[in-house]
Amino acid sequence: MYLKKLSIEHFRKFGDANNTIQFAASKDYKAEKYLNIAPKTTLIVGKNNSGKTTIVEVLRRLLEQTDFRATDFNFDYLQTLLISYTPRKLKNGKIKFPTMKFVLTIGIDNDDPDLLTNIAPFITLGEVKNSEVIIKAVWSPADEELFLKKLSQFVESKKHYKKQLFSHFLSFIDTCKFALTYYNNNDEKREGFHLKQLIELQAIAANTVTNGDCLSSAFSKIVDYRYEHIKDENPFSELDKEIVTINEKLTGYFDKEHTSYVNNSLAKLISSEKCKILLSSDLTFQKLLKSVLKYQYVEGDKNIPENQFGLGYTNLMMIVANIIGYMEKFPETSFNSQINLITIEEPETFMHPQMQELFIRDVNVMIGALLEGHNKHVNSQIIITTHSAHILNSKIHEGNSFNSINYVTENNNCTCAIILDDQTIIPKKENEAEEDEKKRLAQLQYIKKHITFGISQLFFADAAIFVEGISEYVLLQQYMSEHDLLKQKYVTLNLVNGAFAQVYRPLISALHIPVLIITDIDFKREKQERKDRIQMTEAVLSNRETTNTALTEYYGTKIASQIVKSNYFQEGNLMVTCQKAEIQGYYATSFEEALILTNSNNEVIKQVIKELKPQVYQECMEDGGLAEHSYRIQRSLAQDKSNFANRLLYDIIIGTNDAKEIKLPQYIIDGIDFIVRRLEAI
Numbered sequence: 001m002y003l004k005k006l007s008i009e010h011f012r013k014f015g016d017a018n019n020t021i022q023f024a025a026s027k028d029y030k031a032e033k034y035l036n037i038a039p040k041t042t043l044i045v046g047k048n049n050s051g052k053t054t055i056v057e058v059l060r061r062l063l064e065q066t067d068f069r070a071t072d073f074n075f076d077y078l079q080t081l082l083i084s085y086t087p088r089k090l091k092n093g094k095i096k097f098p099t100m101k102f103v104l105t106i107g108i109d110n111d112d113p114d115l116l117t118n119i120a121p122f123i124t125l126g127e128v129k130n131s132e133v134i135i136k137a138v139w140s141p142a143d144e145e146l147f148l149k150k151l152s153q154f155v156e157s158k159k160h161y162k163k164q165l166f167s168h169f170l171s172f173i174d175t176c177k178f179a180l181t182y183y184n185n186n187d188e189k190r191e192g193f194h195l196k197q198l199i200e201l202q203a204i205a206a207n208t209v210t211n212g213d214c215l216s217s218a219f220s221k222i223v224d225y226r227y228e229h230i231k232d233e234n235p236f237s238e239l240d241k242e243i244v245t246i247n248e249k250l251t252g253y254f255d256k257e258h259t260s261y262v263n264n265s266l267a268k269l270i271s272s273e274k275c276k277i278l279l280s281s282d283l284t285f286q287k288l289l290k291s292v293l294k295y296q297y298v299e300g301d302k303n304i305p306e307n308q309f310g311l312g313y314t315n316l317m318m319i320v321a322n323i324i325g326y327m328e329k330f331p332e333t334s335f336n337s338q339i340n341l342i343t344i345e346e347p348e349t350f351m352h353p354q355m356q357e358l359f360i361r362d363v364n365v366m367i368g369a370l371l372e373g374h375n376k377h378v379n380s381q382i383i384i385t386t387h388s389a390h391i392l393n394s395k396i397h398e399g400n401s402f403n404s405i406n407y408v409t410e411n412n413n414c415t416c417a418i419i420l421d422d423q424t425i426i427p428k429k430e431n432e433a434e435e436d437e438k439k440r441l442a443q444l445q446y447i448k449k450h451i452t453f454g455i456s457q458l459f460f461a462d463a464a465i466f467v468e469g470i471s472e473y474v475l476l477q478q479y480m481s482e483h484d485l486l487k488q489k490y491v492t493l494n495l496v497n498g499a500f501a502q503v504y505r506p507l508i509s510a511l512h513i514p515v516l517i518i519t520d521i522d523f524k525r526e527k528q529e530r531k532d533r534i535q536m537t538e539a540v541l542s543n544r545e546t547t548n549t550a551l552t553e554y555y556g557t558k559i560a561s562q563i564v565k566s567n568y569f570q571e572g573n574l575m576v577t578c579q580k581a582e583i584q585g586y587y588a589t590s591f592e593e594a595l596i597l598t599n600s601n602n603e604v605i606k607q608v609i610k611e612l613k614p615q616v617y618q619e620c621m622e623d624g625g626l627a628e629h630s631y632r633i634q635r636s637l638a639q640d641k642s643n644f645a646n647r648l649l650y651d652i653i654i655g656t657n658d659a660k661e662i663k664l665p666q667y668i669i670d671g672i673d674f675i676v677r678r679l680e681a682i
Contacts, residue, residue, distance in 0.1 A: 001116070001339050002026040002381055003199065004107035004132060008058055010074045010100045013051045015414040021055055022419045024404035025107055026340070026379045035368045037382060038360050038399030044385045045392055045459045046408035047490075051415030052385040055408075056343045058102060060203055062195045065180070068139050070173035073098060075166075076413055082169050090152045097147065098173060100139040106198075106339070107132050118198045118338075122184040134185035137195070142179040150176060199339045202326040206346040208318035215306045215314060216295035218321035221329075223289060243283055250281030311350035316359075319347055320366050327380070340380040348388035356390035360398050389456040396448055396456075407459055409512050418510055425507050443503045455494055458507070462489040462682075463514040463675050466496045466504070472518060472591045472668070474645035478652055479664060485676055501576075502553035508574050514678035516671045517576045520590045522548040523560055533632040536587040551578060568670065573678065577671040584627045592641065593634035594665035600627040603658040608647045609633060612640050 006021045008014040023042045044052050061068065070078075081098060089095050106119060108131045116123070122133050141147035154172045161168045182190045208214065259279045296303040297313075306314070323342060348356045355362075363382070384391065396402060405420040426444040429436065447455075458464050467473050473495045480486040480493070496504070501517045508515045523536050524545045534540060545558040552558050554569040554576045564587065569576040579588040588594035599605045606626065610617040616636045620629040637644050651659035664672075 001109070001119075001198075002107045002379075003104065003339050003341065005103075005105035006055065006058070007101075007103040007105075008055070009102070010077045010098075011058060011068075011072060011102070012054050012074060013410070013413070013415040014054065014417075015074055015077065018411070018414075018416040018418065020419070021406050021417055022404070023381055023383065025109075026381045035364060036398065037364045037367060038395055039401060039403065041360060041382045041384060041395060041399070042404045042406065043392065043395045044383065044406045044408060045387065047387060047410075047460050047462075050408045050410055051417075052387075052408050053345060054415070056203060056345060056383070056385060059199070059201055059341065059343070062102060062137055062180075063199060063201050065194065065196075068100060068178065070170040073100065073173070074414070078169065078173075079166065082166065085151060085155050087152075087155060090148065090155060093148060095148070095151075097141050097144060102137040102139075104135045104137070104195075105132055106135065121190045121193060122182075124185055135195075135198075136183040136185070136187070138181050138183065139178055140181070142177040147176050199341060201341045201343065202322065204319055204322045204342070204344045204347075206349050207315075208322065209311055209314050209350065213295070213306065215317055215321065218318060218325060219295055220289040221325050239285065243285065243288070247281040247283055250283070251279070254279035254281070312352055312355055315347070315350045316355065316362065319344060320363070323363070323366070341383060342380050343383045343385070345385050346387065347384065348386060348391060353390050356388050357394050359391050360384075360394040364398070387460050389454075389460060392456045392459060393452055396451055400448065402448075407511065411512055416512060418512070420510065424510055426503075427506055446500065447503060447507070450496075450500075453495075454492070455496075455504075457492040458494070458511060458513075460490065461492040461513060463491045463679055464494060464508075464511075464516070465491060465671075465675065466494045466501050466515070466517045466519075468495075468497060468501070468519045469591055470495065470642050471595070471645040474642070474649055475595075475652075475664070476518075476668070478649055479672075483672075483676075485679060486672075489679055491675065501550040505553070505574075509572060512573060514675050515574045516675050517550070517554075517574070518591075518668055518671055519548055519550050519576065519578050521551070521560060521563065521579045521587070522546050523587070523589045530635075533629070533635065535628070535631050536589060537585060538582070538587075541587060548578070551576070568667075568674075570674075575671060575674045577667045577674075579665065579667055581666055583665070586627065586630060588634075588665070589631065590634050591665065591668075592637055592644065593630045594667070595662075596626055596630045596633055598665050599662050600625060600630070602662055604648065604651045604656060604662060608644060608651070609637075611647070612637065612643060 002025050003023050004025070005023065008019050008021075009016050021042075021044065024040045026040060044055060046052050060066075078098065081096060085095060106122075108116070119133050119135070122135050124133075150172070154169070158165055158168070182193045184190060255278075295306050297306060297309045298304075326342060347359055351359070384395075386392065392405070395405065401422055402425050403421045407418040407420055409416050409418070422444055425447060426440050428440060432440070465476065467476060473493060477493055480491060501519060523541075524547050525534065536544075541561050541564065544560045546552065546560045546563060551563055554571075555563045555566065557563065563578070564580050568580075579590075579594050583594065583597035584600065586597060588597055596605060596609075606617070606621075609626070613633070613636045616633060620626055620633060623629065626633060648659070648662065652662065
């Protein structure tokens with residue numbers, strides 16, 4: 001068995017839509033020839049305060065049977081209920097009661113030996129066929145009739161509360177008795193069930209480094225668990241014999257050196273027949289662990305106290321210690337009889353990027369080493385919540401897949417959970433031809449590899465911009481750093497060749513953040529036209545095609561004139577811009593050409609071109625100026641785009657007047673305005 005899905009309704013930021021988390025299935029680690037936990041690990045990613053920790057909190061509350069409070073309800077949901085509570089509706093009894101619902105989908109492997117006794121009351125005929133069982137946990141008023149009566153009294157007096165009405169409503173809910181009730185998929189109540197019978201949870205908190213000897217404490221527990229298991233097999237071990245011997249020797253020593261002295265002194269005051277003391281040794285294995293043994297790191301030939309080691313390594317070792325301890329405290333058979341969950345909250349705490357990149361691999365190695373010496377059949381599901389792009393990279397690359405990644409964001413003040421997998425990233429079409437399948441798999445492999453180069457920051461950004469060239473990439477970063485709104489938001493800038501930007505289309509659609517793709521029109525020129533450095537004018541533009549496959553994908557045509565004359569492509573949260581309007585009578589084919597045409601009289605632009613291409617600059621200035629030869633200049637800069645952009649950036653940063661007056665081309669300004677409008681609307 002394994003936890004397949006969890007739906008959360010009206011708890012904290014979760015509403016009644018986009019509220020389902022999907023988990024990776026668990027398999028017996030021991031049964032695998034080559035252990036790889038990445039495909040079996042569920043990743044929950046998203047920005048701070050998006051609702052990641054809430055998911056683990058729900059599981060913890062349900063297992064511990066902790067009562068929920070009014071402040072645990074989704075406030076927008078309660079506001080809607082409060083508005084709906086009118087005297088007329090209350091009199092008719094036609095109201096909706098404040099309710100939280102948690103739906104757990106339990107996956108059943110037909111070929112595993114799991115004990116299904118604990119979920120037997122929830123199994124219906126249809127669920128057996130689907131190899132899954134639905135368990136519904138509902139938090140609602142324990143006595144609806146009594147709640148309705150008290151609610152009517154509250155509504156009658158609400159006019160007195162005015163602006164404090166909602167806070168009084170929360171207080172009112174806390175005065176009412178609520179109860180957690182379980183139902184099967186047919187909404188039939190199931191009495192006497194506790195989720196703890198079915199699920200075992202080991203929750204590892206974000207900051208495990210709580211004091212200077214936390215590791216000693218953690219590893220002492222592990223040794224204690226192992227000691228108890230060994231004791232079950234051999235009730236009186238060699239160590240127990242040693243402890244008995246030590247106690248006898250110490251007791252004898254105390255009796256000889258101290259007990260007699262104390263008793264002789266007492267005898268002068270009180271008869272020895274009435275009062276004597278006995279000093280004896282009471283050493284146990286647990287006391288030995290707690291007070292005698294100490295934990296040290298070994299580095300080369302040096303032993304380093306644990307409180308002097310780096311926080312990153314200490315945090316990693318604490319996570320490892322918690323996992324080992326969890327696995328060691330159960331007998332070898334218990335893992336198969338329950339759903340075993342290990343949740344790790346934000347493991348990146350204190351870890352540098354390289355450690356984060358290797359985190360899943362390190363955990364994999366640790367579990368593999370642990371299983372080598374055991375016959376234990378571990379089937380734990382590992383669930384990681386994180387806002388680390390490095391751990392996301394680790395999951396994708398170690399598992400070679402986007403499967404079992406849950407992206408948690410916010411939409412209309414509610415948590416929005418989006419289930420990602422390979423099918424979401426690059427959808428498979430029905431009756432897909434073999435050639436199309438090869439292309440799709442190649443695109444998927446490209447994204448998996450390319451995600452390493454900063455693209456994974458998309459999952460944690462407020463907005464994203466894709467650019468085609470190094471010049472845009474360099475200069476836009478400077479522009480964004482000075483923009484009043486953009487510098488306050490996390491807008492990730494990604495360098496992607498224009499021919500590949502469309503590969504990200506499904507992912508962009510899924511992420512629900514504003515995305516701008518800035519690409520080049522790339523007019524198709526014949527060989528002779530390139531040789532003659534033909535400027536692109538209205539007359540030359542007719543029936544000309546673009547070579548940019550991204551534009552062809554988004555605009556649905558190769559005809560450049562149709563693209564130029566149409567509006568910018570917009571689809572949901574996505575906008576695609578390219579060079580459209582004429583600048584000084586010419587159509588630019590690239591960012592560099594558009595920048596030159598927009599700023600052809602700027603002295604800094606002139607000086608940079610003069611430094612990089614002195615002969616080209618001189619010939620152009622003698623024959624009309626930069627604008628009239630913009631295409632020739634941009635072609636001459638083809639191998640010097642980085643130098644061109646960085647030279648301009650230097651002048652902009654040091655703050656010369658002419659550099660400050662350099663303007664971005666209009667199509668980029670239009671795209672930035674789109675991002676700003678979307679961010680302002682959030």
